[in-house]
Amino acid sequence: MQIGIPKEIKSAEKRVAATPAGVRAFIAHGHKVFVEKGAGLGSGFRDKEYARAGAKILDDPKDVWMESNMIMKVKEPIGPELDWIRPGQIIFTYLHLAANRELTERLLNKKVVGIAYETVQLEDGSLPLLSPMSEVAGRLSIQMGAYCLESQHGGMGVLLSGISGVRPARVTIIGGGVVGYSAAVVAVGIGAQVSILDKNPLRLRYLEDISDFRLVTIMSNPANIEEECINSHLVIGSVLIPGARAPKLITRDIVRQMMPGSAIVDIAIDQGGCCETSHPTTHEDPTFIVEDVVHYCVANMPGAVPRTSTIALTNVTLAYGLEIANKGYKKAMADDPALKRGLNLLNGEVCYPAVAEAFGLPCSQADF
Numbered sequence: 001m002q003i004g005i006p007k008e009i010k011s012a013e014k015r016v017a018a019t020p021a022g023v024r025a026f027i028a029h030g031h032k033v034f035v036e037k038g039a040g041l042g043s044g045f046r047d048k049e050y051a052r053a054g055a056k057i058l059d060d061p062k063d064v065w066m067e068s069n070m071i072m073k074v075k076e077p078i079g080p081e082l083d084w085i086r087p088g089q090i091i092f093t094y095l096h097l098a099a100n101r102e103l104t105e106r107l108l109n110k111k112v113v114g115i116a117y118e119t120v121q122l123e124d125g126s127l128p129l130l131s132p133m134s135e136v137a138g139r140l141s142i143q144m145g146a147y148c149l150e151s152q153h154g155g156m157g158v159l160l161s162g163i164s165g166v167r168p169a170r171v172t173i174i175g176g177g178v179v180g181y182s183a184a185v186v187a188v189g190i191g192a193q194v195s196i197l198d199k200n201p202l203r204l205r206y207l208e209d210i211s212d213f214r215l216v217t218i219m220s221n222p223a224n225i226e227e228e229c230i231n232s233h234l235v236i237g238s239v240l241i242p243g244a245r246a247p248k249l250i251t252r253d254i255v256r257q258m259m260p261g262s263a264i265v266d267i268a269i270d271q272g273g274c275c276e277t278s279h280p281t282t283h284e285d286p287t288f289i290v291e292d293v294v295h296y297c298v299a300n301m302p303g304a305v306p307r308t309s310t311i312a313l314t315n316v317t318l319a320y321g322l323e324i325a326n327k328g329y330k331k332a333m334a335d336d337p338a339l340k341r342g343l344n345l346l347n348g349e350v351c352y353p354a355v356a357e358a359f360g361l362p363c364s365q366a367d368f
């Protein structure tokens with residue numbers, strides 16, 4: 001198969017869909033890979049590394065799209081990319097179609113095979129192509145929280161770890177899923193006093209079991225959320241109700257009672273945020289202060305660490321990309337139901353129920 005790796009053109013996106021090691025794997029299986037000039041630079045991968053791995057480097061992005069049966073990307077196609085798509089071309093990337101009617105219609109008209117990273121789903125319901133970005137955001141949240149607590153950023157000037165003779169900071173994490181657990185690992189590792197709240201007792205038991213008593217687990221309810229937040233230096237918001245906006249668990253009244261110069265990192269901001277005083281921010285201007293509390297609410301946190309994020313993403317997308325390239329998408333999906341759940345668009349029809357529902361369109365069943 002001919003596989004195209006374009007440079008991402010969405011504003012501030014520095015990730016790329018394949019590392020040179022990933023390209024090498026495709027080549028080893030007998031495929032051809034076209035990489036756009038400079039595609040990996042934002043993640044620190046140079047053209048000569050891709051060339052050494054066996055890719056052909058193309059100057060013109062249009063050629064990458066024209067030469068390839070499958071385009072692997074990070075973000076959805078935008079701008080001129082939409083004109084370069086060919087009917088029947090496989091687009092394997094984060095698509096997030098349910099939130100974007102215009103893109104859905106353009107791709108339906110183009111009759112692409114649209115396979116969305118975010119809906120590839122294992123039997124147990126987990127989302128293997130989303131979870132690495134959740135891990136990145138969770139781990140990064142403690143680093144960003146530490147930044148917010150520095151006095152020059154409006155914080156109270158507290159070092160998360162404390163030092164000998166000085167208490168460490170108290171960190172509260174609301175939502176103990178992939179993001180929350182990843183945040184907890186770093187916060188505990190740094191020496192902070194960490195509590196984690198979740199509404200799922202089984203999840204709390206699991207977190208308690210694996211934490212070796214270094215994590216305080218607490219049932220999530222309004223009273224406990226209030227008590228933990230007002231006694232914490234740093235609060236991490238990491239709840240998710242699948243398919244819904246995040247619940248506003250941290251009210252303005254709670255924020256008002258928090259210590260002046262404390263901080264909230266609202267990771268759930270990409271789902272609307274779980275704090276009433278949050279609004280989305282960017283990497284260029286990541287924080288703001290409300291009620292004397294520093295807020296960090298960047299909706300695409302992994303973008304701050306594109307090299308780690310690119311490697312993490314390609315660690316999980318490569319195996320699926322290879323399945324598609326080696327077998328063709330029909331056989332690959334027939335063999336792997338998780339990959340088949342990634343199929344969103346085929347032959348001008350929507351194949352993923354949530355996308356069809358979002359736009360009142362019929363949902364067709366792929367017959368393979």
Ligand SMILES: NC(=O)c1ccc[n+]([C@@H]2O[C@H](COP(=O)([O-])OP(=O)(O)OC[C@H]3O[C@@H](n4cnc5c(N)ncnc54)[C@H](O)[C@@H]3O)[C@@H](O)[C@H]2O)c1
Binds near residue numbers: 270
């Ligand atoms: N800002 C970013 O860059 C970024 C990056 C990755 C993920 N996220 C977001 O982070 C959030 C968490 O993602 P995840 O992968 O950890 O999801 P997840 O499904 O693994 O975990 C979510 C957890 O929230 C818990 N929860 C739900 N309602 C709750 C409540 N009322 N109180 C306490 N806990 C509650 C669930 O029981 C679950 O354990 C999502 O909103 C996701 O979109 C943001």
